[in-house]
Amino acid sequence: MTPLLEFRNVTKIYTKGLLSRAATTALDNVSLKIEDDQPTILTVAGESGSGKTTLAMLLLGFITPTRGQILYKGKDITKLRGEEKITFRREVQAVFQDPFAVFNPFYTVDHLLTVPIDKFKLARSKSEARDKMEEALRAVGLRPEDVLGRFPHQLSGGQRQRINVARALLLKPRLLVADEPVSMVDASLRATILESLRNLNREYGISIIYITHDLTTAYHVANSIIVLYRGSVMEAGSIDRVIREPQHPYTRLLIDSIPWPDINRKWGQTEIAAREQEHGSIETGCKFTSRCPFAMERCRQAPPPLYQVAPQQVAACYLYEQQPIVERERLSEMLPA
Amino acid sequence: MTNPSPVLRVIDLQVSYYTEAGRALALDRVSLELYPGEKLGMVGESGCGKSTMALAMMRMIKPPGRIEGGKVFVGDTELTALSEAQMRRARLSLISYIPQGAMNSLNPVLRIEAQMRDAIREHQPEMSKAEIQERIYQALESVELRRNVARMYPHELSGGMKQRVCIAIGILLSPKVIIADEPTSALDVVTQRQVMETLDRVQKQLGAAVILIGHDMGLMAQFVDKVAVMYAGKFTEISSVRDMFTNPLHPYARALIESLPTLENKGVFKGIPGLAPSLIRRPPGCAFHPRCAHAMEICKTVTPALERLPGERLVACHLYDREGNLTNAALRMAG
Numbered sequence: 001m002t003p004l005l006e007f008r009n010v011t012k013i014y015t016k017g018l019l020s021r022a023a024t025t026a027l028d029n030v031s032l033k034i035e036d037d038q039p040t041i042l043t044v045a046g047e048s049g050s051g052k053t054t055l056a057m058l059l060l061g062f063i064t065p066t067r068g069q070i071l072y073k074g075k076d077i078t079k080l081r082g083e084e085k086i087t088f089r090r091e092v093q094a095v096f097q098d099p100f101a102v103f104n105p106f107y108t109v110d111h112l113l114t115v116p117i118d119k120f121k122l123a124r125s126k127s128e129a130r131d132k133m134e135e136a137l138r139a140v141g142l143r144p145e146d147v148l149g150r151f152p153h154q155l156s157g158g159q160r161q162r163i164n165v166a167r168a169l170l171l172k173p174r175l176l177v178a179d180e181p182v183s184m185v186d187a188s189l190r191a192t193i194l195e196s197l198r199n200l201n202r203e204y205g206i207s208i209i210y211i212t213h214d215l216t217t218a219y220h221v222a223n224s225i226i227v228l229y230r231g232s233v234m235e236a237g238s239i240d241r242v243i244r245e246p247q248h249p250y251t252r253l254l255i256d257s258i259p260w261p262d263i264n265r266k267w268g269q270t271e272i273a274a275r276e277q278e279h280g281s282i283e284t285g286c287k288f289t290s291r292c293p294f295a296m297e298r299c300r301q302a303p304p305p306l307y308q309v310a311p312q313q314v315a316a317c318y319l320y321e322q323q324p325i326v327e328r329e330r331l332s333e334m335l336p337a
Numbered sequence: 338m339t340n341p342s343p344v345l346r347v348i349d350l351q352v353s354y355y356t357e358a359g360r361a362l363a364l365d366r367v368s369l370e371l372y373p374g375e376k377l378g379m380v381g382e383s384g385c386g387k388s389t390m391a392l393a394m395m396r397m398i399k400p401p402g403r404i405e406g407g408k409v410f411v412g413d414t415e416l417t418a419l420s421e422a423q424m425r426r427a428r429l430s431l432i433s434y435i436p437q438g439a440m441n442s443l444n445p446v447l448r449i450e451a452q453m454r455d456a457i458r459e460h461q462p463e464m465s466k467a468e469i470q471e472r473i474y475q476a477l478e479s480v481e482l483r484r485n486v487a488r489m490y491p492h493e494l495s496g497g498m499k500q501r502v503c504i505a506i507g508i509l510l511s512p513k514v515i516i517a518d519e520p521t522s523a524l525d526v527v528t529q530r531q532v533m534e535t536l537d538r539v540q541k542q543l544g545a546a547v548i549l550i551g552h553d554m555g556l557m558a559q560f561v562d563k564v565a566v567m568y569a570g571k572f573t574e575i576s577s578v579r580d581m582f583t584n585p586l587h588p589y590a591r592a593l594i595e596s597l598p599t600l601e602n603k604g605v606f607k608g609i610p611g612l613a614p615s616l617i618r619r620p621p622g623c624a625f626h627p628r629c630a631h632a633m634e635i636c637k638t639v640t641p642a643l644e645r646l647p648g649e650r651l652v653a654c655h656l657y658d659r660e661g662n663l664t665n666a667a668l669r670m671a672g
Contacts, residue, residue, distance in 0.1 A: 047525035048496070156612060157383065186382045187552045191596045192608035213525045216555065220598045220606070244600070257530040259555035261597040263582050267530060267559050 002074040004174055004207065005059070005092075007032040009328070010068035012054050012231075026054040028231040029068070031329045034175065036073075038337035039205040041198070043218040043239065045254075046228035052211045055228075056179045059209065060094055090120050093168035097180040099160035103152035109160075110148055112167055120171060136166040139204075140196040158189030165196055169204065176200065179211045194221050215258055219243045224312075224335035227251050230287045232303065233328075237313030238336045248315040250288045286316070294319060312336050342412075344546045345371040345394075345432075345514050350407030352386075352393045354616075355400075361616035363389040365570040366407065368643075371514070371546040376537075378561035378578070379550045380593070382613045386570040387550045388437065391516045395434045396424050411513055430460050430510040435517040440499035443491040449477075449502055450487035456509055476505040479542060480535045497528035501535055508539050515540065518550040533560055554597050558582055566590045569614050569624035572643055575651040586652045586661070589625045623655065631656055633666055 012027040028051075034040065046052045057063045058070060061077045070077050072088050080088050096102060103112060113133045116122070123129035134144040140162040147159060155163070161181060168176055178197060182190040198221050200206045212218050218225060219239055226236040227250070235248040246252045259267055285300040286292070292299065298318055306328060307320035314326050314334050326334060352364040363386045371377055379387045392398050394409050396416060409416040411431045419427060428434070436442065444452055453473045457464060464472075474484050480501040491499055500520060507515055517536060521529040537560065540547045549561055557564055557578065564581040566574045566589060574587040585591040592609045611628035614620055620627055626636040635655050643653040646661035656667040 047527060159612075187554060187593075187596070189382075189608060191598070191606040195606040195608065198604075198606075215526070216598050219600070220603055240603075253527055257526040259526070259529070259553065259559040260599060261555040261558045261582065261594070262599050263558050263579055265600070268534065 001036060003033040003071075004036040004073060005032075005034040006069075006071040006074075007058075008069045008071065010058060010065045010070060012051075012058060012063065013066045025231045027051040027058070027065075027228075029328060030055070030233060031331055032226070033332035034207050034209075035337060036174075039201055039207045040224065040335075040337040041201050041208045041210055041222045042335065043210045043212060043222040043225040044228060045212055045215055045218055045225055047213055047254075049230060050228040051231040052213075052228055053179060054231075056094070056177050056209070056211050059177055060092060061088070086120070090171045091174040092177070093171055093173040093175070094177040094179065095161070095164045095168055095181045098184055099157045099164060100152075100184070102164060103160060105152055108149055108151055109155065109163055112163060113170060116167060116171055122170070132170060133166075136170040137163070139169055139199070140166045141192060142166065156189070157185050158193060161185055161193055162196060165193065165200070169200060169206075172204075173206055176206050176208045177211070178208055180213070181210075182217060183212070183214065190217060197221060215243060215255060216260070223337060226331075226335075227254070232287055233306065233316060233331065234288065235313070235315045235317075236306075236331055237310065237334050241310055241313040245310070245313075247309045247313065247320065248288075248317045249292045249294055249319070251315075253291075286318075306331065308334070341372055343370040344373045344412060345369070346408075346410040347390075347394065348408045348410075350390070350393055350409065351405045352389050352398055352402060353405055354402045356617070359617045362619065363402070363570050363616055364393060367570070367572060369565070369572075369575075371548070373513070373544050373546055374541075375563065376540065376547045376549065376561040378557035378564045379548055379567060380552055380554060380557060380564060381567035382552065384613055384616070385567045386616075387567050388518055389570075390567070391434060391518055391548070391550055394514075394516065395428060395432060397434070426460055429456060429507070429512060431512055432514040432516070433507040433510075433512040435503050435507045435515070435520055437518045437522065439503035439520065440491075440496060443499060443502065445491050447490075448487070449489055449491070449494075453487070453506055453509060456506055460510055472509065476509050477502075479508065479539050480505045495528075496524055497532055500524065500528075500532050504532070504536055504539065508543060508545075511543050512545060514546050514548070515543075516548045516550065519552075520549075521556070522551070522553075529556070536560075554593065566593065569619055570616060571624065571653065572651065573625065573653050575643075577649070580648065580650060586646070586650065586657060587654045588629045588631050588656070592628075623653075631667065635666070 007030050010027060010030050013023050013025050015023045044052045044055055058065055064078050117129045123132055137144045142162055147155060182193050185193060194217055197208060201208050210222055222239045225239045225242050227234045229250050235242055235251045243255060246255045257267055286303050289295045289299045304316045304318045306314040306316050306326040307323040308326050309315050309320050309323055312334055347369040349366040349368055350364055351366050354361045354363055381387050393404050398404055414431060416427060450473050454469055457469050457472060473487055477486055482501055521532050561578055564578055565572050568589050574590045582594060585594045595607050596609055614624055622638045623636045623641050626632040633655060641653045641655050643651050644659060646652055656663055658664050
C-alpha cells in the first residue's frame, strides 16, 4: 500500500549567498513514512537548530529538498499540479507556533475560517458554511457564540490557537503539521489544546506530526518520536521507550534536563558538556561528538548508523555497535503507529 | 540562632492601569516577605499581574499604569520613598530585574563590555577603569562565560550565552534581590538547565533573594524553595515547594498542579475550565469563584483574606479555617 507521506533520503542544505562555501546541513538524509491506514501522532523533537522546522517546511512544500524526494500518496510533492496540488494543499494542514501572528487584526476571526471555505469550495450556501464553522469550533472545545464575530485581540492565546486547530479541521485534512503549537500558550491551557489535537487523531483519523522541543507534552500525546540533533536522527522509536529508557547520550541529556513538575524527580544527573562555539563547520563524524561524554576516536571519523537497541527503538551511536544495524530507509518500521 | 530580618518586604502594593475600557486593577494590595538566600517562584496565567508586581517593585510602571499605594522595602531602604535619582541608583545595586526576553534587550552595536561598563559607571562613577574591567570579568566568570566574551557583540553569542550575559549584568553590583521574569522561556531544555544552574550558583555566592516569575511549574519544582500562586492580581496561596506540589490547598493552585503533565499520568489532560477574568470587571468576592468547583455562597460576595495557616502557609480561601481545616460550610458542601 502506498504510504500517505514518504520522505526518501531527504537532505536540505542551506547555503549563504552565491560565492560563500559555508553551508549548513539543516536536515541530513532523513527517511520517513506515515501510513495511510494507521493514523498516528509522531513527535519530531530537538533543540533550536536541529532541523525540526526545516522538516515541517519541506513537508508543507514551502521549500524543496536539496537531495531526495518527498512523496504524498506516492507522488513527488514538487511535481504536483492542478487538482492534485489543491488536494494536497487541503489535505495537509498546519498549526504554527505563534497564535498571535497568524491573525489579521483588521478582520474578525470568522475571516480565518471563511477564507478556506471559499477557496476550497467547501460549502454551497452561507448557512452551510456557518454550520461547518460551528461544527469545527465545537470539535476543539470552543463555543461558537463565544468566538465568532470577535476580533483576535478580544481572545486569549489559548482560544486563538484552538481556532487555528479548528481551521485546519474544517478542511478535513489527512495530515496535520503542528509546529510548537503550545509553546506560547499558558501552561494551564496547554492541556486543553493537546487534548483537542489528540481527539483529531482519534476521532477524525488525522495523522499528526507534532514538532516540539518540549518532551513532556510530546510524551503525553505522541505514539512515537524522532530525536534530531543538527539535522541528523539521533534516536527514534516508541515514545514510551525513548522517554523512559533513552539510550543515545544526547537523548539522555535532553531527558535529564526536562524540568518535571515533581519535586522527587530532580533534574541534572548528567553533566552538560560545553556547547560548541561554532555551527556549520563541515564534520565527518557524529555531530554530537564535541558534547558527548562518551566520545571515542571513531565517532569523529564517520557518522554512526542506526542500531536497534530495542524492538521499537533505534539509536545512532557506536556505544550500541553490538546491536543489529537498521537501514535509514527502514526507520519508520521502528515507529509504532 | 537569631532570626534574620527579611531582605524584601512588600506591603499592600497596588497598581492600576487606566484604559479606555476602564480601570484595570492589576495588583490588588499585595504583600510579600522574602529572606536572604530564599528563592520564590511566582506563577499564574498571563495577565494575572506577576510581571506588573515585578515592575512595581522596581518602580518601573509606566502610564497608563500607576502605583496607587503600598510600600516596598529592600533591607532598611524604602524604595517607594526614594527620589527618582535615588531609585535609579538603587536599581541594580539593591534590586535588579532580568526582564522577559532579556537577551533581546542587549544593544546589537555595542560590545558586551561596553554595555556592562555603562551600568557600573552609572552607579559608581568613582571606580577606576581597571577596577571596572576586573568587575566585568568577575561577573562573566561567575556565569561561566570566558573573559573574551567581553569583547564580543551580542550576535556572536548563542541564546543561552546572551541570557547568561543578562544575568551577569543583573549581578554586576551585587544586588540583594534579583527578579528574573521568565529567564528561560525561549531556550531549549538543556540550555535552560544550564542558565538556571548559573542563576542558582550566583544567587548562593551573593546570598541574594531571588524571585523567579514564570508559568512553567516544572521549572519551579526544580528551582525554588517557595511558590506563590497569583490569580487576578492577588496571591491565592504561598507555600513551600513541597507543600505546593504534594498538597496544594487553594482550589486554583490545586487545579494548576493537576493540569501538569508528569511521567505517571500519561495521556490524562486536565485543563482548568473557563477563562482568566478581566481585570476591568473582576468578579465580586473571590475572583476565582466562577471557575471553582468548590465555590460556596460566601465566595460570591466576600473576598477571602490571605490567612497564615499552620506550616507557614498563606492561603486565601473560604474553605479553610485558621487551623487549616475545612470549615463546616465546606464540609457540608462536600456532603
